[in-house]
Amino acid sequence: MMNLKQLALATVFAVGSSLPVMAATAFVSSEKDNVISIIDVTARKLVKNVKVGMRPRGVLLSKDQKVLYICTSDEDHIEVLDLETLKITHTLPSGPDPELMALGPKGRILYVANEDDNMVTVVDTVDRRVLDEIPVGVEPEGMGVSPDGKWLVNTSETTNMAHFINTATSKVEGNVLVDSRPRVAQYTPDGKEVWVSAEIGGTISVIDAATYKVSHKISFKIPGIRREAIQPVGIRITKDGKWVFAALGPAARIAVINAKTYEVEKYLLVGLRVWNLALTPDEKFIVTTNGVSNDISIIDVEKRKVIKSIKVGRMPWGVVIK
Secondary structure (H helix, E strand, C coil): CCCCHHHHHHHHHHHHCCCCCCEEEEEECCCCCCEEEEEEECEEEEEEEEECCCCCEEEEEEEECEEEEEEHHHHHHEEEEEECCCCCEEEEEECCEEEEEEEECEEEEEEEECCCCCCEEEEEEECEEEEEEEEEEEEEEEEEEECCCCCEEECCCCCEEEEECCCCEEEEEEEECCCCCHHHHHHECCCCCEEEEECCCCCEEEECCCCCCCEEEECCCCCCCHHHHHHCEEEEEECCEEEEEEECCCEEEEEEEECCCEEEEEEEECCCCCCEEEEECCCCEEEEEEEECCEEEEEEEECHHHHHHHHCCEEEEEECCC
């Protein structure tokens, strides 16, 4: 016999209109199947696939965690998924081929990298309109906002630069040359450094946010793996600023980096062509998107060990966790 709570949860699954209560929920975009896969990270299982627009890539939670913003790249806009009803309620404007996004600290302003027009679009998520367009380098992708919201860093894949943008003026005030094909930019929690991955260069550049100078460069060496197969993409930094986890693409590894010594301390074997990754809010687990093996890996952070792989849609790309 079911109690009332169990019956209510069973009804939710049957109707499929909303999510059950879960301790940690991951939302994974799959480029090929045009779905958002919803994963119960605690139970380590796929809960549901939600159909969205064409070629979803970057995903981002609203500050109140009630909606999911989705870069539907082949639709040339941002779709907004209500996380209670699991329905697309509306779209937000962007330039052509949006890829990654970042929110301002108050959660109203959305910054979108548009790969095909070399622009960062500034969007008001409440009024649903474009406030500004900021010219940057060729093929913009990475988007990192400083903790105080005063600076936005965008990476341009073909120009091989990290652009420091003053969010008050929407002007580029600094350009930093990094290695080939920079993908992701992440500020450290204290706002003093920006970590930028270079996919083809095979490195991560650590940029001093005050001077716009590369202070450290991290390279990778994995026994039995060709150097050109080590392609850093996704980066996540722990809230205490002590550890950095980096996805190494075709190398099928996550690098565990000591953020104080800038040394790689361990490599974790995950699925094929790992693109991006996200930490659970309590930072006990990491979820990675493995684009060729069409699955995600769940990593126990304390044990530094992969504990589960879960099949999702084809070509998983982006991931966020609430």
